[in-house]
Amino acid sequence: MKLPSQTRYDHSAIPQRPTYEWPGGKRLALLICNNIEHHAFRAGLGSDSATIGAPQSQRNYAWRDYGNRVGLWYLLDLLDELGLPCAHNVNTAALDMCPEIAPALLKRGDEFVGHGRTNAERQDGLWEEDERRLIAESAEGIRRHSGARPKGWLGPWLAESNATPDLLVEEGFEYVMEWPADDQPFWMRTRSGPILSVPYSVELNDSPAQVYRQHSGREFANMITDHFDELLHQAAKYPLVCSIVLHPFVIGQPYRLRQLRRALEHVLKQRDKLWITRPGELTAYVRSLPKGVVPGSEELP
Template identity: 70%
Template sequence: MKLPAHNRYAHSAIPTRPRYEWPGGKRLALLVVNNIEHFAYRAGIGSDVTGGSPVQNQRAYAWRDYGNRVGLWNLLDMLDALDIPAAHNINSAALEACPEIAPALRARGDEFVGHGRSNSERQDGMWEEDERRLIHESRDVLAQHAGVAPRGWLGPYIAQSANTLDLLREAGFTYVMDWPADDQPFWMTTRAGPILSVPYSVELNDSPALIMRHQTGRDFAEMIRDQFDEMLEQSARRPLVMSVVLHPFILGQPHRLRPLRQALRHVLAHRNQLWVTRPGELADYVAGLPAGTIPGSEAL
């Protein structure tokens, strides 16, 4: 049977790949990636604290706005206290609406990652020219606020059209986090050249876990601990990437912040065994590995 295929990467089973190490001989990389989002008022799409089929009313808007008014600052205080570098998937509209955000992220040296204009829209249903415009607009606003153009991308709702990878590579992006197919990075093909897929979890991600599956903050903290303990053990056999995905309007709530902090302390108790980094730094390191080391790199 011939199924529809994407032709962006070839199959690769993780035990068959070459072995390599992260900097300093580490075998497990830790990425903490936070999503900073801005939503339209009473319009478009978006998350709702009550779960699926969200209603775009003042309650849903205000709950999400809590993330940029309060939750983000709770998370940044925690990341500072734990000395964790972070990357932020940022709606360009959030930087225009909330002028305090960009300077705070720049002061931490954190990475700005393209995340569309707003999470009130998705790009997977757009015409190619409209999607190109969205990508360029998001890139240019982030560059203005960060002082450097973003190199990574995560689409709103982790959604892509059939043309997204091509458009991103043509716009100067060098890695994406929209393809949760692996615990290692791998190269993908575009009409403009290769682009790297960096692992980004849809499992260890507070939005599907807490909003869609109605798990608790303590459930999520237990997921972090279990994921880490298992991946640390597995990393004795091969290098791996563990990503923890946060949203300020969800994990920035005080009652969820406390178990999150406890879980991250558990992880960081093993800091000497970890490469605690950002996705852009990981992508740079991978790009410097010999051809044939990373799946899809044979022809690079």
């Protein structure tokens, strides 16, 4: 039986791979990835606090808008208190509508990651030329607000067309976070050269966990601590990445933020064993490793 199959990367079982270390001899890298989004009013796509698939309304628009007005600022304060860097997947519409956001991220030295124009749309149903325009407009919007084009990409709703990785490389992107296939980075093929897949969790992610699966803030905090503890144990054998994925309109609710605080304080008890970094820095380090170490690197130019 022959099934449809992807051709972006080859199968690779983790025990069969070469081992390596992160900077400083660390075995576990920690990424905090936050999503800053803006949605259309009473139109387009958008999650709901109570009902999956609910129509767009003033209620769920305002619930999501809480993230940019309040939740983000609570979260940034917490990250400052704990001394944690962060990468932000940003809709350019959010930067346009909320002029305080980009300066705050720049002041922290955080990374801007391309995340489309708005999460009211997704790109997997677009013609290729329209998708290219979406990607280019997103990159230009971030350059306008931050002074530099983003190196990484996470599409709205993690949606991809068959051409997305090809278009990303052709528009100057170096890594993508839409393929949750691994706890290590790996190189993927495109028609214009390789792009790195950086681990981005759809499990340790507050939106599917707390909005769609209705886990409590306390349950999500336990997920973080259990996931982290097990990865730290497994990292004795393999260099791994622990990514924690956040959305301010979800995690920024005070009762959930309190539990995130508890979970991150637990994680940081092991700070000396971690490479706490951002995906762009991780990508640069992976690129510096010899060919043949990271899956797919044999095809690097």
